[in-house]
Amino acid sequence: MTHLLECKDLHVKYGGVHALRGISLHVDEGEIVTIIGANGAGKSTLLNAISAIVPISSGEILYEGQPLPRKAHQVVARGIAQVPEGRQVFANLTVKDNLKIGAFLRRDAQGVAADLERVYRIFPRLRERENQYAGSLSGGEQQMLVIGRGLMSHPRLMLMDEPSLGLAPMLVQEIFKVIREINREGTTLLLVEQNAHKALAIAHRAYVLETGEIIREGYGQDLLKDPAVQEAYLGARRTARQK
């Protein structure tokens, strides 16, 4: 069967830096797939290559069996949204305009209005702040905003780059709850996380990325119990020994 998304032997180079070295992976409709890996492993590069904001030097990316266009806005038009890392809101726009711009390509006004309600239901804080400039939000609120903005395009596949980074534990819980919820509502997710524990716990499948290569893959639950993964990414020698 054809996968929703499939990367075949993907290579990305930044000048002399060989950031992705032959990545092959796939995501099926309805899944949460997570990518874990240390800083600089190439996680963001992978998402950016899929989103076409980084050029690929070889390999291919298939979406529903067809090559994905190589311009970022065309990728979005195909139903793939990215929530970029690092709270990249449009600080010069209000919260509401940030959300509306997330739905830039949509023509179904009613659907957009419904999704705006949904985002406000998930993050009531954003409704309270809707007329405030995004630049004046707190870090956590900005993170809610970029996630909400990503949802506004009503993507079929959502790429999320470290959505929980730097958030208070309470909020991290909340974000993971949201990720589960939008997945249940039908959005497929490719999730990059440093919070490997939580990510593996909610993921159907996972890939472990190390210096541009996939060194392990499997079901989320299995990797969670894998001693090597525990040692390297879960910081849990104790549980490893107990096992």
Place this chain on the structure above:
Amino acid sequence: MILQQIVNGISIGAVYALIAVGYSLVYSVLNFSNFAHGDVLMLGAYIGFFSLMLLKVPFPLAIAMAMVGAGIIAMIIEKIAYRPLRLRRAPLLYFMISAMGMSIFLQNFTIVTIGPNFRTYPDIFPVKPFAVGNLSIGRLDLVILIATVIVLLLLTWLVYKTRIGIAIQAAAYNMRVASLMGINPDLIATLVFLLAGASAGIGGVLFGMKYTVYPWMGVLTIKAFVAAVVGGLGSLPGAVVGAFVLGITETFAAAYISSAFRDLFSYLLMTIIIVARPAGLMGTVAQEKA
């Protein structure tokens, strides 16, 4: 006669404003100053001139033709002189060089095809000014002011209230993230040049009517560029404020000091403002560029 000078200053400031918003708009989205902007203005002035003289169209139509013509010319300039550089992520310096090349080309092309002579717009509005109390307001100045206000209001509505305007603002803040929203950077660039070109087009007609039309009249827009920088390059309200500050300073310097010192004083003031406030008068929001 302070009031009279303010009236004169506002009139010249209005034309600067029309030009300055174009510099600012392009800079806000593409991060470079389009030094061929003045030549787009020059071409707009010629389009308006020949529409009136040869095609004998009514004045409002001549303005419309200048705006459309200059808008299209600006779009073409973006496509051939800047887009290839942008797609190759060339350093900013190359954009500047390309702009200068375009500017020199357009001036010389005009000299060769239309000729180097100065041309004077016909007197469309009676030369005799209005008298309001002690004030005398030139009819042309009034037309300039009204036209400027209309264009600026339209532009403001477009950029701040419409869907595509919000996309322009998003692209101005961060083009890369904007493209992740499905915004096509090429489309935004085209649009921004169209808007900047159209404002320069009407600016050219008004400038031409107030003074004359000639192939290198575009150099005068360097003043509007300075106004845009003083206002805070990239900020539309800033460009307008900077333009009026410059216009009024100029007329005051000319009236109370000496017209020979006009530019000396206005540029001195501009330099002082820039040194004191490098972000410009209205450049408050830190522009983060990716």
